[in-house]
Amino acid sequence: MSLPNHQRFFECDSCLFKTISCQYIQKEEFEKLQSKSVQLRYKKGEVILKQGAKSTHFLFLRKGIIKFNYEDDNGKNLILSINKAPALIGGANLVNAEFNLFSVCAIEDCEGCTIDVAMLTRIALGNTLYLFKMLQFITDVFRSSIFNFISLAHKQVNGRIADILIFLSQNIYLSNEFVLSLSRQEFAEFAGCSKENVIHTLRKFHNEGVITVEGKKILLNDPERLQRISKHG
Amino acid sequence: MSLPNHQRFFECDSCLFKTISCQYIQKEEFEKLQSKSVQLRYKKGEVILKQGAKSTHFLFLRKGIIKFNYEDDNGKNLILSINKAPALIGGANLVNAEFNLFSVCAIEDCEGCTIDVAMLTRIALGNTLYLFKMLQFITDVFRSSIFNFISLAHKQVNGRIADILIFLSQNIYLSNEFVLSLSRQEFAEFAGCSKENVIHTLRKFHNEGVITVEGKKILLNDPERLQRISKHG
DNA sequence: AACGAAAGGTGAAATAATGCATTTTTTAAT
DNA sequence: ATTAAAAAATGCATTATTTCACCTTTCGTT
Structure with a gap:
């Protein structure tokens, strides 16, 4: 096996993230991303990203359902949004947050792979159409939560x-x-x-x-x- | 006067938007933006951007206080966020929305100037650091509303x-x-x-x-x- | 100055939501 | 299969919130 560090659960060639990425960037560049990427599985209930932790990677969610969770000072939880695969998770941090504002937890068994933020940023900065595509991915997650809030609020x-x-x-x-x-x-x-x-x-x-x-x-x-x-x- | 189409209320040289922009882009490029830009004043209560309308421009708010307002099917209003100058308004549309999701209204007398979205996008696409700066501006407005929602929700x-x-x-x-x-x-x-x-x-x-x-x-x-x-x- | 309209304010009845005690059901572990 | 623990369900007393009817103040206009 050519990848000694981690197990591989699924083929990258059928992955939507690869398909979309390769519409914008060169195969060689995608392979750089891929070489830093690790495939992961999460059981229902597991924490994928932890509120307050520093985020060094995104997760491209390939399969499963997740929740965005905010825990307040009193330990009360609030679910901000629920999303299903495919989705790019953790992107709220791309633009301006150093630490995760929210936790992301699996509410069904999930599969996905990590995307190195530094590497993705470097590539995206050199290819603005790709950057826009990634931003769309990220803000989609955000936007869906707005209308839930509107419902909550009145x-x-x-x-x-x-x-x-x-x-x-x-x-x-x-x-x-x-x-x-x-x-x-x-x-x-x-x-x-x-x-x-x-x-x-x-x-x-x-x-x-x-x-x-x-x-x-x-x-x-x-x-x-x-x-x-x-x-x- | 070299600008026949509109009145000028204030000097661009003291404007924060110009100062910040010129840290990233050439003066000549900023002048292109400026040539498409119109200075505007709004009285308390006036609508700056209308929910549902197509947005061809942002507003750089130089002075004043505004509200983001959402009107639902039943005509009930909800204030999503309140912001004061300086702020870049209407940016939620930069990435993925063609029509304004919300209205923006002056709740104190405001001054600002329009920024042509197409032109800003063109310049930002050629200068990714500037693009990032603009995205930060835009998401700041967004982010401040999240914590109000959290408060509302529980x-x-x-x-x-x-x-x-x-x-x-x-x-x-x-x-x-x-x-x-x-x-x-x-x-x-x-x-x-x-x-x-x-x-x-x-x-x-x-x-x-x-x-x-x-x-x-x-x-x-x-x-x-x-x-x-x-x-x- | 007088008027009407809009905003601010009040108290009480009706409705909505929470918190609690308790029971039942489901789930996981041995 | 048994048991313990967690989740779901129920009904009720308490508290929170809305709604309504009505009054007062403020403000801009004629």
Whole structure:
């Protein structure tokens, strides 16, 4: 094996990050990135990037679902955003933060590989179209969280939970039926309310026939009614 | 006068945007930017950038205070962030949004000048250090709003209002005593609660001696107690 | 100076949300 | 298979928040 330092789980040739990168930069340059890169697997629950730590690398998430988590002074957690592969994680630090503002944790088993920030920056500085592409990748992650915040900021819990169900269905699981990757506690940290309130509200939606809840299995029976709750609740 | 198309209110030579720009790009290039640029004044309340409109220019805000405003489907407003000069406004669009995601409105009289996005992008693409500097400018505006959102998402109204008072004192007015630029209604749109709740809460803080409220004049008597309310309320 | 409109303010009833105690269910470990 | 621990669920008392009806002040206009 030509790579003694680490195990390889998957082939780089089928990787989206390589495909996209090679549209902008030379193969030789990508190989420089690749030589510094390590393939990693994370089990559900594992921390990928730790809030407050110095970040020396990004992670290109090839498979899996992650959460952005902020822990405040009192130890309370807040989930800022949930994202699925493919995504470039840790980019908030590219432009102006030396330490990770948030933690990133796997909420489903994940696969990805590290990208050396210094090397990526060097290459991107020499190729502005590539730089723009990377910035788009990075800000996508950011932007998706804004609309969750808007929901949080001026809707009541009914509306917020409806919004989260719609978000998960449309952006993460891509189906009206899914197995929730979040505990009720985590759901509450995403919705900005107590876990009891999440449970009560899901039960209410269930009893009203809008959704069907069976433990972690959720089915959106009436997405349009959910939209209406989102809009007026 | 060599500039027939528009009035000039202030000298470019004392402008921070010019000073910073000229650390990275040639004077001749800056003059290209300048030739496309128009000086503008906005009265308190005026809209600078309109949500949903196509943005062909940024605004370098030289003087004044602005709010980022989001209006939802139901016509409810939400203030995402408040910023003071100097700031580069509208930059959220540099990377990936064609239409303005938010409105920007003057909440104090403002002065600034337009920056042609196409021209700035062209110059920045040829000078990556300058590009990075501009991105820093832009994401600063963004980043300041994140921590307001965190406050919104998992504090109750006491804590949120304490946070806003601290924010305004430390980041906008740079003093423990200030004349609020926001109406009570706008304060509520920033805090994510009803205007009555803002009024009740300010009155309560006043009665407890933490702050002194006299119409729009606010004095933070006991910033440390406010910090404690922020942390536990 | 008088007027109307907008913003600020108040208190109380109705509604929403939290926190707690307790039970049930699920999950993981031996 | 048994047990312990964690997560989910429930109902209720307490607290927080909104909403409403109404009043007062401020401010710009005629």
